[in-house]
Amino acid sequence: MLRYLPFLLVLALWIYAFIDCLNTPESKVRGLPKVVWVIVILLFGEVLIGPIAWLVAGKQRQPGTGGGSTPSEWHRNHSSAKWIAPDDNPEFLRSLKxxxxxxxxxxxxxxxxxxxxxxxxxxxxxxxxxxxxxxxxxxxx
Structure with a gap:
């Protein structure tokens, strides 16, 4: 069972990098066009060069926006997106009138x-x- 573990870890990293590359907006991709990154990840995935290159150099990453941040940090990072309840939104109330x-x-x-x-x-x-x-x-x- 342990002899399959390295293969499974490589496969998991390969799949993660591939899906991460596909879900990344074009504006956040660095170095190469997104299509080229997908090809690099797929061609060099079994030797880990493609996925590691993508994770290190292919995507713009912002510090402190990870999943482990506290709610106050998350609020600070996402404060530009203001959500207003419908009953407080003047445009919505005007449309109702x-x-x-x-x-x-x-x-x-x-x-x-x-x-x-x-x-x-x-x-x-x-x-x-x-x-x-x-x-x-x-x-x-």
Whole structure:
């Protein structure tokens, strides 16, 4: 079992470097284009030259942004990304007000259309009961 351990460690490093290279944005890649780094990692992976070269020289790394940082360090490093709750966001609240105005205008149009249709139905019912010649004048409303 122990004789397979070096092979598994090399394979794990190879896979890690390959996935790290693929997930790294083009702007953070140093030295060579990203595609060339992928080829170097794949071609020289079994002798560890490719993955080690990628980890040492291929990617810009920032100190103190690792996974082991404290929450206050993380907050300091990520303070440029401000997140605002929807009920505190003035743009979101303004968009809600605009949507409400549109909905109210649509509702008024529907109500006016409904009143007009009801009035037409009342006239038709009145004509059917009284006959076309006895039709009372339309109510003003």
């Amino acid at each position: 605009e949507e409400n105005k549109k909905d109210e205008a649509l509702l008024k149009d529907w109500e006016a259309d409904l009143r007009r249709r009801e009035e037409e139905l009342r006239r038709k019912e009145g004509e059917a009961k009284n006959g076309p010649e006895d039709t009372p004048p339309a109510a003003k409303g």
